[in-house]
Amino acid sequence: MARGKYVLGIDYGTESGRAVVVRVQDGKMLSSSVVPYPDGVMDERLPEGPQLEPDWALQNPVDYLYVLEKAVPKALKESKVKAEDVIGIGTDFTASSPMPAKADGTPLCALPKYRKTPHAYVKLWKHHAAQPEANRINEVARERNEEFLRIYGGKYSSEWFFSKLLQVLDEAPAIYDAMDRFIEAGDWLVWQLTGEEKRNTCTAGYKGMWVKGHGFPSPDFFRALHPRLENVIAEKVGEEYFPLGALAGGLTPSWAKKMGLEEGTPVAIGNVDAHVAVPACTVTQPGSLVMIMGTSVCHMLLGQEKQMVEGMCGTVEDGIVPGLWGYEAGQSAVGDIFAWFFGHGVPDYIHREARRMKAPFQVVLEKRAAALRPGESGLVALDWWNGNRSVLVDVDLTGVILGMTLATRAEEIYRALIEATAFGTRTIIEAFESKGITVNELVACGGLPEKNRLLMQIYADVTGREIKLADPLQTCSALGAAMHGAVAAGAAAGGYDTITEAAQKMARVQSATFKPIAKNHAVYDQLYGEYHTLHDYFGRGGNDVMKRLKNLKRERTEK
């Protein structure tokens, strides 16, 4: 029994890191401290370096250490928990966000020599500049009929580990030569905390071509990609991978001191933010689709058996919960589309009404959109403002709004955009179900569900499924990280031996849920049919206008 014991969870998001202190006994979160990354997301230029090309997105790994130094002591202090009562530390990270490092763990970008070299930094998950490399990987893998390609639903993404590594080799061979290790930032962080380079199976499985029982593709495959890559696994990546919840090592004296914890505190193997959220949403069995809803949405699902589902981000044995297949799908922009609309599409009359009501304009939009009936706007949209991640896996797809008349109002467009993202989720659910992987209910967490009741009801109505909300909603990844810290500590030390046990004790959902309204669901069946037809027409080669327009845009911007 874990009475009086605590774990530390550290969640690394896109813009900031968060440290939480959680009671092992019941998952109660005693404190939470957020620290933004000083250099943020570098997508236009390096602080002291050159301007970046379009589609780049970098981070400075020094910022991750800054979070450890600032957020952890603050969370500890706020929780009033003593260092000796913290029995474990778990972390989670965005993925795939890999970086080059020296053999001792020093990031290349921390060396003065490389401070102005973009390829020396972390390539954040949303770095989209490695598409030519991803195309080459897919081509070679298809020719060779590589196992990993089937696992990734037929396409390896430009966002993933080896696309980014190949881009370094293509564009900055000197950086490729200078790096001893190319490593996920999440694994690098655990290495910093423990002094041991122990990489996790989750990121490797979902983003890094690694398959349980098989390991990586052969040197032949890598040589076919690039002659110099032949021995990349042995030389720079490593062959040994550790399962989720495993113990990476004890906290180093130096980091124990800086964070105010005890030396040797167990640190769990690295994890991925979306994956760690699943048990934190109480889900450790098949049937419940977890949606981590923020700027983008990740869909996580457990299955009893291996199925190849179209356009998955990954299908990994033990990838989320040991003993089950973990499926990951996603929508590359959801909250981001609404933010785009808030910034670029909201007319004066909404702002004026907001001033009259003394309310944020988003509240006015939501109120007006909520007053509309499904189908009343006459609009349908395709939610591809940032391409399509699942099921089409195509970053060159773009957004569509169809059905405008002279009477169309802003709140109708807003509602159509929400509906489009719900149709995107339904498309993913149908891809799962077409392979016999059932989705009985949805469990949502993340920042988006908090204030968007209309959005949640539309998702319930569109999917025809009840939606539960995680508790806590916004810090569920941090909770999941902490839960893995409890598993790394183990039952003998006051933690748990399995993540399933940790979930039973530490995770919960809110009592209020969103239930589908039958008559709305019937209308959305029709609208989804229209979405589906347009989805296939524009997304499956019926009309590749989006790609041609993107090419033209590139040509015209370069000239």
Place this chain on the structure above:
Amino acid sequence: MARGKYVLGIDYGTESGRAVVVRVQDGKMLSSSVVPYPDGVMDERLPEGPQLEPDWALQNPVDYLYVLEKAVPKALKESKVKAEDVIGIGTDFTASSPMPAKADGTPLCALPKYRKTPHAYVKLWKHHAAQPEANRINEVARERNEEFLRIYGGKYSSEWFFSKLLQVLDEAPAIYDAMDRFIEAGDWLVWQLTGEEKRNTCTAGYKGMWVKGHGFPSPDFFRALHPRLENVIAEKVGEEYFPLGALAGGLTPSWAKKMGLEEGTPVAIGNVDAHVAVPACTVTQPGSLVMIMGTSVCHMLLGQEKQMVEGMCGTVEDGIVPGLWGYEAGQSAVGDIFAWFFGHGVPDYIHREARRMKAPFQVVLEKRAAALRPGESGLVALDWWNGNRSVLVDVDLTGVILGMTLATRAEEIYRALIEATAFGTRTIIEAFESKGITVNELVACGGLPEKNRLLMQIYADVTGREIKLADPLQTCSALGAAMHGAVAAGAAAGGYDTITEAAQKMARVQSATFKPIAKNHAVYDQLYGEYHTLHDYFGRGGNDVMKRLKNLKRERTEK
């Protein structure tokens, strides 16, 4: 020689009427007076009557007389021209805008009994509620292979005379019984001025199934539409029609007194605003496409011979200039789309910049949009916010914007909307040219070209043709009306015997023109190809999603 002689032109637009005094000798416009219609466009309710159904648009004919009483004396006074020097009066009107009247010309809606009855009012050109009736007309005409249907490019519009008449009979048979005459408002106005009901061939030819040398379809056809319509021509419409520029009669004593003109002043047969603009733009020969650009755009073209062009609004012998075939095509929303965007799509940062610059926000949008290269936005749109008039003739088509990303900005959408309307014009030009009717240059008039240099340049670049601007731009219909007044007066009275002669003396274009830029035209060739593919996919049955969404919207709004 017409030295010292003047003509009065009265132009009836959608929102207001305008009177101008023009010197016959050289077309110099001495004065111009605009009077808005007191009841305006009634599209939501009658002033003292019930709420109107969607798609209705009515006017009160009493407002037209109000224009005569207010605008004409004001224009005369401002011009300092003496009544005895005004040798003729010409008018032009929107079309088809028909109305029911008693045998003495009293509008039904002017009778207290019918003041609250919507069907007793003028059905304005943009009244779109007679689509079921238009469908029936098209069905019956197709079955019977009626000549007029070929002339209208294969479809008779819901905006036109008999669709609206049939709607009265369907929905308000008592009004049908009570009316002695069903007449175009433009012909009714000439009737008021002269005391003679003399109808014009132009409106009848373009909107009323009337064909030179054939007259109307047979009573059999009308009976097939509705048993009670069998003798509608003889009973309520009339068989005698008068050519453009002909003399309708002399001004009545009563109207001469009210307007401050001489009794018996020659009044020309009624005309249509778009058609009368053609000679006022100097065009009396084939090869020059006149674009009357405002909330919508009318395209007028002259041809040597009869050709059936897809989706024309009409093809009428002598319909614009005697001796030539007059072709009319159109786009049902152009300025209206920009107005929609100004009202519903312009975000805060444009308004803020406008305040900083102390400029209208439209100027900021235009400046930003003008800084973009063709193709740079990655967007393409379909300009169907108010359906498609030519070449698809389908009011149930709706607008599309395609290509949005998270980086898309308001000025890019604005530019894409302008480009979409230019692609719509190019579609019409290509329909003409596919039948061997050449379009060598464009001549623009109307309110839109005045302040929209970017728009005009885009039209030149998209169509690959030089664009001239009429002089005056905005009052060219009023000038054209006045020119027809000079023809009605005749050379003997100091006017002209033909409209060609009047155009040579009274009409002119501006010296500055818009010439296509070759490299822009090349990019627009690509973008037009994309527009064209989407146009045919959504407009020709590839995917009838727009109609299904409109139907769903109707169902959902009714419930």
